[in-house]
Amino acid sequence: QVQLVESGGGLVQAGGSLRLSCAASGRTFSSYAMGWFRQVPGKEREFVASISRFGGVTYYADSVKGRFTISRDNAKNTVDLQMNSLKPDDTAVYYCTARVSSAAAMTASEYAHWGQGTQVTVSS
Secondary structure, eight states, X not given: OOEEEEEOOEEXXXXXXXXXXXXXXXXXXXXXXXXXXEEOTTSOOEXXXXXXXXXXXXXXXXXTTTTEEEEEETTTTEEEEEEOSOOGGGOEEEEEEEEEXXXXXXXXXXXXXXXXXXXXXXXX
16 A cells, blocks of 8 residues: 655745645555646546656646646655646646556546645636
């Protein structure tokens, strides 16, 4: 079982940047493909980005492509999400997630492990 803890959320003005980090403990981190999702009240959890076990493959939602970058450090058991040019529509709780697979995925049902989430608020 892997435990995931997100950090780095907060309040930022539109156009600003934030870097989210997810620290993983438990089983071997490199066994997992990782992802980031986000959710606002009353809506389904939305895919943001994902990365394969060794970082060779990444996927992004169209809404964040070119602005967000996902990366991982298997030596430190961390996965980060660099968010630039933030917009008010990016406001949400952001969740780190993991799946025991080499392949990154883009649907929430494919991930078994989730963190508690970190709030990101972008003011206009």
